[in-house]
Amino acid sequence: MPVESIFHRLEALLPKVQKPIQYVGGELNSTVKDWDSAEVRWALMYPDAYEVGLPNQGVAILYEILNELPGTLAERTYAVWPDLEALMRAEGIPQFTVDAHRPVRAFDVLGVSFSTELGYTNMLTALDLAGIPLTAADRGDDDPIVLAGGHAAFNPEPIADFLDAAVLGDGEQISIAISEVVREWKAEGRPGGRDELLMRLAESGGVYVPKFYDVDYHPDGRIKRVAPNRADVPWRVHKHTVMDLDEWPYPKKPLVPLAETVHERFSVEIFRGCTRGCRFCQAGMITRPVRERSITTIGAMVENGVKESGFNEVGLLSLSSADHSEIADVAKGLADRYEGTNTSLSLPSTRVDAFNIDLANEFSRNGRRSGLTFAPEGGSERMRKVINKMVTEEDLIRTVTTAYSQGWRQVKLYFMCGLPTEQDEDVLGIADLAKKVIKAGRDITGSRDIRCTVSIGGFVPKPHTPFQWAAQADHETVDRRLKALRDSLRGDKQYGKAIGFRYHDGKPSIVEGLLSRGDRRVGAVIRAVWESGGRFDGWSEHFSYERWMAAAEQAGVDVAWYTTREREENEVLPWDHLDAGLDREWLWQDWQEAVTGGEVEDCRWTPCYDCGVCPTMGTEIQIGPTGRKLLPLTVV
Amino acid sequence: MQRLRVRYAKRGRLRFTSHRDISRAVERAVRRAGIPVAYSAGFSPHPKISYAGAAPTGVASEAEYLEIGVTTPCVPEQVKLGLDGSLPPGLDVLDVVEAGPGGLADRLEVSDWEVRLPGADRELAEVAVEKFLAASTVDVERLTKKGPRRFDAREAVLRLVVSEGTDRTAAQVQGRPCVILRMVVRHMTPAVRPDDVLTGLRLVADFAPPVPPEVTRLAQGPLDASTGALADPLDLDRDTTRGGEAGPAGEHVAG
Ligand code: B12
Ligand code: SF4
Numbered sequence: 022m023p024v025e026s027i028f029h030r031l032e033a034l035l036p037k038v039q040k041p042i043q044y045v046g047g048e049l050n051s052t053v054k055d056w057d058s059a060e061v062r063w064a065l066m067y068p069d070a071y072e073v074g075l076p077n078q079g080v081a082i083l084y085e086i087l088n089e090l091p092g093t094l095a096e097r098t099y100a101v102w103p104d105l106e107a108l109m110r111a112e113g114i115p116q117f118t119v120d121a122h123r124p125v126r127a128f129d130v131l132g133v134s135f136s137t138e139l140g141y142t143n144m145l146t147a148l149d150l151a152g153i154p155l156t157a158a159d160r161g162d163d164d165p166i167v168l169a170g171g172h173a174a175f176n177p178e179p180i181a182d183f184l185d186a187a188v189l190g191d192g193e194q195i196s197i198a199i200s201e202v203v204r205e206w207k208a209e210g211r212p213g214g215r216d217e218l219l220m221r222l223a224e225s226g227g228v229y230v231p232k233f234y235d236v237d238y239h240p241d242g243r244i245k246r247v248a249p250n251r252a253d254v255p256w257r258v259h260k261h262t263v264m265d266l267d268e269w270p271y272p273k274k275p276l277v278p279l280a281e282t283v284h285e286r287f288s289v290e291i292f293r294g295c296t297r298g299c300r301f302c303q304a305g306m307i308t309r310p311v312r313e314r315s316i317t318t319i320g321a322m323v324e325n326g327v328k329e330s331g332f333n334e335v336g337l338l339s340l341s342s343a344d345h346s347e348i349a350d351v352a353k354g355l356a357d358r359y360e361g362t363n364t365s366l367s368l369p370s371t372r373v374d375a376f377n378i379d380l381a382n383e384f385s386r387n388g389r390r391s392g393l394t395f396a397p398e399g400g401s402e403r404m405r406k407v408i409n410k411m412v413t414e415e416d417l418i419r420t421v422t423t424a425y426s427q428g429w430r431q432v433k434l435y436f437m438c439g440l441p442t443e444q445d446e447d448v449l450g451i452a453d454l455a456k457k458v459i460k461a462g463r464d465i466t467g468s469r470d471i472r473c474t475v476s477i478g479g480f481v482p483k484p485h486t487p488f489q490w491a492a493q494a495d496h497e498t499v500d501r502r503l504k505a506l507r508d509s510l511r512g513d514k515q516y517g518k519a520i521g522f523r524y525h526d527g528k529p530s531i532v533e534g535l536l537s538r539g540d541r542r543v544g545a546v547i548r549a550v551w552e553s554g555g556r557f558d559g560w561s562e563h564f565s566y567e568r569w570m571a572a573a574e575q576a577g578v579d580v581a582w583y584t585t586r587e588r589e590e591n592e593v594l595p596w597d598h599l600d601a602g603l604d605r606e607w608l609w610q611d612w613q614e615a616v617t618g619g620e621v622e623d624c625r626w627t628p629c630y631d632c633g634v635c636p637t638m639g640t641e642i643q644i645g646p647t648g649r650k651l652l653p654l655t656v657v
Numbered sequence: 658m659q660r661l662r663v664r665y666a667k668r669g670r671l672r673f674t675s676h677r678d679i680s681r682a683v684e685r686a687v688r689r690a691g692i693p694v695a696y697s698a699g700f701s702p703h704p705k706i707s708y709a710g711a712a713p714t715g716v717a718s719e720a721e722y723l724e725i726g727v728t729t730p731c732v733p734e735q736v737k738l739g740l741d742g743s744l745p746p747g748l749d750v751l752d753v754v755e756a757g758p759g760g761l762a763d764r765l766e767v768s769d770w771e772v773r774l775p776g777a778d779r780e781l782a783e784v785a786v787e788k789f790l791a792a793s794t795v796d797v798e799r800l801t802k803k804g805p806r807r808f809d810a811r812e813a814v815l816r817l818v819v820s821e822g823t824d825r826t827a828a829q830v831q832g833r834p835c836v837i838l839r840m841v842v843r844h845m846t847p848a849v850r851p852d853d854v855l856t857g858l859r860l861v862a863d864f865a866p867p868v869p870p871e872v873t874r875l876a877q878g879p880l881d882a883s884t885g886a887l888a889d890p891l892d893l894d895r896d897t898t899r900g901g902e903a904g905p906a907g908e909h910v911a912g
Contacts, residue, residue: 036715036869045670049745279678331685
């Protein structure tokens with residue numbers, strides 16, 4: 022069945038919208054495969070604007086891997102802005118892919134990548150524009166399988182009604198496996214329709230199909246039990262972990278956008294996972310264990326990526342990049358290689374130590390020493406113990422002093438507000454810290470040209486972390502503490518002018534909290550918000566707290582119950598049947614230790630402390646050093 | 658420092674690129690192609706690439722021009738191949754010559770535009786064109802960044818004719834017959850663009866195409882005083898440098 026491009030219809034609308042280039046595709050290294058000769062067709066969506074979605078590595082990697090498979094085709098689709106949405110509705114143009122402008126509904130699978138929960142309403146817009154029923158139960162055999170992945174998919178319950186399936190963890194291998202299941206089922210003539218396809222996916226234990234699980238509730242609203250409603254569907258669904266990242270050196274052909282995007286660089290993940298054990302960090306908990314890419318693979322990926330893309334900036338990505346066992350050699354090797362080529366290097370690292378500065382110095386060899394970022398996260402020593410971020414005030418002052426003395430003029434400090442057990446003075450402690458930072462900088466440099474920016478976000482307790490049981494702070498408390506902090510900073514005659522302050526008010530965090538730890542009943546809120554016009558919730562100019570609260574009331578959902586309520590140890594959590602490998606008892610114990618002040622080390626360097634991941638998942642820590650060097654560069 | 662002058666096209670769906678989009682794409686392509694582009698001095702060095710009068714976002718072009726400064730002499734033909742191979746399809750390099758004396762921008766005196774009007778009525782178009790040409794001035798208004806601005810759209814128009822072709826969208830969908838306007842317009846300040854001429858046609862004769870027009874710049878260049886035709890602005894460089902035929906001795910750059 023030929024599927025036609027909708028481009029000629031879209032084209033007439035493009036002169037009327039903002040930044041039309043984001044809708045036309047045609048990026049360097051994008052792929053358009055022949056529709057008719059493909060057996061399995063994926064539409065991959067990043068549910069945010071093109072400028073945010075295009076640089077997303079998860080989608081880029083899956084796009085490339087799936088397109089490399091013979092018989093499989095993958096195209097990309099992004100959220101359209103309200104201006105184009107309105108025109109598309111008026112003209113009856115469906116949600117389309119940017120590669121070949123095919124209607125999304127014609128694909129076999131619609132894979133949606135959620136790095137944040139704030140993309141949920143955008144998924145509903147896309148489904149609706151595509152002509153796919155919002156509720157999975159209403160979909161027929163002609164509709165694609167709507168499949169979620171990415172970090173937020175570790176608790177897909179709030180969007181369970183809208184999803185056919187979800188995948189936890191690394192997508193490389195499982196997306197290939199899903200393709201194969203779909204191919205077989207189609208080749209056999211689609212026996213049993215959509216239901217059987219979902220059944221085949223669910224039986225494998227690697228794909229979560231929400232509708233095969235029933236949720237029962239206690240009269241007080243807590244979950245009683247989540248249980249499969251069919252034989253052969255496993256009680257728990259497990260996450261996927263790619264071992265040996267050297268075998269998966271993607272992206273090999275980086276997408277190079279024409280439109281301006283938020284990240285204009287070639288990024289290489291230098292490792293996955295993080296075992297530092299910061300208790301607030303979902304990303305660290307769900308991506309265990311640490312798996313490094315070797316220095317030689319990193320060297321080759323960077324060389325290839327720069328050549329293929331023409332980007333003039335290389336980013337070394339990971340959750341804590343400075344922790345790579347051979348990062349010093351990587352940094353020196355790359356800095357040597359690109360010396361004098363106008364190719365700059367960046368390493369998103371927030372470690373509070375001198376080693377981090379050495380790395381930053383290496384990376385800024387050719388350029389300006391503008392700003393360095395550190396993340397103490399908590400304002401007081403006590404607070405940092407609670408979150409297991411083991412940085413002393415001494416460490417911080419020593420580190421920033423070194424930074425200022427080596428020519429850095431600006432230091433950015435990241436914090437969170439609303440952490441468990443937090444008191445007003447913990448947040449006010451941030452002001453003291455910032456002042457001490459400026460003082461140290463002025464003392465060492467003898468200059469007043471020293472700046473420090475405090476950046477603070479509201480803490481949201483996340484599933485699969487020790488804080489999954491914690492009460493989220495209400496937005497009044499957060500706002501009150503932020504205001505006190507601001508006043509303390511601004512009011513300071515001696516240092517106030519040298520300190521910048523960036524913060525968000527507490528309300529969006531409450532909505533994020535509702536979506537993060539919500540269960541299936543929260544789906545009605547998402548739907549009501551979307552129906553009343555909610556879109557692009559990650560953008561402050563589109564986000565409306567009042568709309569979310571009104572929708573919650575309409576749906577009979579008590580937001581406080583989901584957010585500011587502390588959970589008991591034995592309460593069934595909405596995601597308990599979804600296995601990130603973490604031992605629930607270990608998480609609970611860690612939560613208790615957080616409150617009493619116990620610390621955990623990083624199991625990368627110290628003995629295993631039985632978080633449960635490796636034995637459950639059959640994984641192991643993979644780190645260097647390999648002792649090898651970056652390959653010498655062949656062409657500059 | 659050798660300077661290379663490049664004629665390139667922006668075609669099909671890539672006509673929606675803005676000027677900034679193009680400059681990012683060209684900078685990346687230059688790096689991909691390994692062209693030894695020169696950089697400005699200073700803290701944040703910029704590649705020495707300059708652009709002459711870029712067509713607006715949404716307008717296609719067969720005749721856009723830029724100039725690249727290189728640190729080692731290059732063979733124009735090889736730069737053409739390398740750069741074209743490194744740009745996404747739709748941004749296509751058509752010609753590269755070594756720059757001779759004289760600025761390029763000065764030579765771009767007029768543009769030859771094709772304006773496709775799918776679904777428009779040919780007779781009405783002809784009437785409107787006749788009226789427009791008969792007028793001595795046609796004042797139009799355009800919204801600029803500094804607010805609305807009024808200017809004469811008539812004087813700059815040296816030639817304006819109506820013809821007919823088939824509807825050929827960027828998606829290459831063959832379609833219905835389509836009215837085509839060809840106009841040769843002198844570059845002036847404020848610039849008179851094809852949409853200003855269309856505004857003029859609406860004002861003089863109420864002629865309004867039903868869907869947004871598809872505009873393509875076919876050529877830019879100096880006006881040949883003797884023939885009244887458009888000349889290739891790079892011919893002058895070719896004459897003085899023999900660019901394109903044989904490169905200067907020295908290092909060659911491969912694509
Ligand atoms: C680069 C980056 C950004 C960039 C680029 C974002 C982008 N579009 O990609 C920018 C600066 C814009 C950004 C913004 C934000 N980010 Co960010 N970002 C990162 C960072 C450093 C790397 C992301 C990455 O590329 N990872 C590598 C890829 C390969 O992993 P992946 O996307 O998860 O994909 C894999 C799997 O998840 C899976 N998968 C993904 N999608 C799908 C879909 C299907 C169908 C399947 C089967 C599988 C699958 O397969 C992939 C391959 O294995 C991460 C930290 C990290 N190292 O992961 C934070 C991170 C993802 N960001 C985070 C946050 C909070 C944000 C913001 C919300 C910040 C804010 N408050 O504004 C915004 C949200 C932006 C948005 N609206 O989407 C958090 C997520 C929090 C969490 N889950 O606990 C992270 C983990 C950082 C952290 N430690 O807190 N971010
Ligand atoms: S099981 Fe042990 S070694 Fe493995 S990730 Fe957990 S703490 Fe680390």
